[in-house]
Amino acid sequence: MPAKSKAQQKAAGAALSAKRGDTPKSKLQGASKQMAASMTEKQLEDLAKGSAKGKPEHIG
Numbered sequence: 577m578p579a580k581s582k583a584q585q586k587a588a589g590a591a592l593s594a595k596r597g598d599t600p601k602s603k604l605q606g607a608s609k610q611m612a613a614s615m616t617e618k619q620l621e622d623l624a625k626g627s628a629k630g631k632p633e634h635i636g
Contacts, residue, residue, distance in 0.1 A: 577619075578626045581635045587611055588623035595620060 579585035584607070591611035593599040604612055611620060 577622055579623050579631070581633065582628045582631050583607075583634050585624055585626070585628055585631070588615075588620050591615065592617065592620040592624050 579588060587606070587608040588611055590599065590604060590608040594601045594604050594608070594612050595617050601609075601612060611623075615623075
């Protein structure tokens with residue numbers, strides 16, 4: 577399931593980084609913190625991959 581917005585894609589990337597141990601989990605905020613706690617590494621990979629081109633910054 578690809579991300580629907582750039583913000584969602586960035587949050588998934590940050591959560592994935594923390595899940596892999598590249599970034600401390602204490603640095604996560606908001607959606608990325610929730611994603612890291614509730615999603616598997618595979619789910620985060622699917623959400624973070626792909627091009628951000630043509631996606632809106634945020635979904636209202």
